[in-house]
Amino acid sequence: MDAQEEDRVLIDDDADEPFVSNTLGYPVTVADDALPLVQHFLRARGQAFVVLADEHRALAPIAARLSSDPLCMGVRAFKLGEARKRLATVERVHEAMLGLGAGRDTLVLGIGGGVASDLFGFAAATYMRGVPYAHVATSLVAMVDAAVGGKTGVDLRAGKNLVGTFSDPVAVFAHVDALQTLPFRHIREGLAEVVKTAVIEGGDFFEALETLAPHPFWRWPWSSIVTESVRVKMMVVADDREERGMRELLNLGHTFGHALETASGYRITHGVGVALGLRAASMLALRTRRFSQREYLRLLGTIALLGMPLQTSVDPDATFAAMRSDKKRRAGTLRFVLPRAIGDVEYGVQVPDRLVKAVLAQLQRSPDSVG
Ligand code: GLY
Secondary structure (H helix, E strand, O other), X not given: OOHHHHHHOOXXXXXXXXXXXXXXXXXXXXEXXXXXXXXXXXXXXXXXEEEEEEOOHHHHHXXXXXXXXXXXXXXXXXXXXXXXOOHHHHHHHHHHHHHOOOOOOOEEEEEEOHHHHHHHHHHHXXXXXXXXXXXXXXXXXXXXXXXXXXXXXXXXXXXXXXXXXXXXXXXXXXXXXXXXXXXXXXXXXXXXXXXXXXXXXXXXXXXXXXXXXXXXXXXXXXXXXXXXXXXXHHHHHHOOOOOOOHHHHHHOOHHHHHHHHHHOOOOOOHHHHHHHHHHHHHHHHHHXXXXXXXXXXXXXXXXXXXXXXXXXXXXXXXXXXXXXXXXXXXXXXXXXXXXXXXXXXXXXXXXXXXXXXXXXXXXXXXXXXXX
């Protein structure tokens, strides 16, 4: 076996075999080319549908292919991005749905990444008090996190995802081939969520990431990575749909990450925020003597090898202020998700503010640092 073949079997990449699971009560499908499976689903459902797509040009052929069905009432594309994940965009989507003649019996088929799944899912959940929603995920963030688990929502000026619903979709499809059209920075966005999931799961999953990390992304077995991430996410969400307990695990790195995004005015993207947040949560775990130095360095090394940032110039005081409007607060107190080890993560941890501030100061890029 040559070196390349050896890499590809680090995680068994059975690319011809789509993964389909009903663990959450709706089908979640991962396939290199998921589009024939989406078409089959639409035909089997036999329901009139509208297509809402992110206006990104790589998605136009996907929208065209899925809208060729006679039951399709029309397609609308929207300019998205975190800065447009707002109620004003939802109103435009609602108006467009109305213009297409969508009624309470219309299925909404969303196409796009994490912002698309959050925003179109929210638009469907609130249109005429709720219409069924299916999503075709075309970014890594959407495939491994945003589209699975029923969270929908938009941002307010004060912070991320402060308005939203828990509304299960009727189906989710990860169209893995779409990753080939993405630039590195988009892959990196989703990688932070993959690393997060691998820290929660530990074992072979994290080891596979450590081994793959030095290799170029085109050699990664993406179907397997997405499938493994989806499996872990479904397992966590299945027992706690509305985040009353263990679903909080999926917020590992997010309390810091969301605050960094908000404090930077969204100059810092979600993936970069989560990567920095993973480091910050690990530093907090070190400071509270939960995490060992060895495990910390293992995680840090993987984040660095994946080309994700370890430091930031975002102001620590502004970041701490943004944390105060985090919706994960309970009774005015911040709660953190902290690793005890890779594969052993604790949620609902309360930590003195001074330790949080010390970590934010440590995360700050010194003026003379490189990168
Ligand atoms: N993105 C975290 C969750 O779905 O709970």
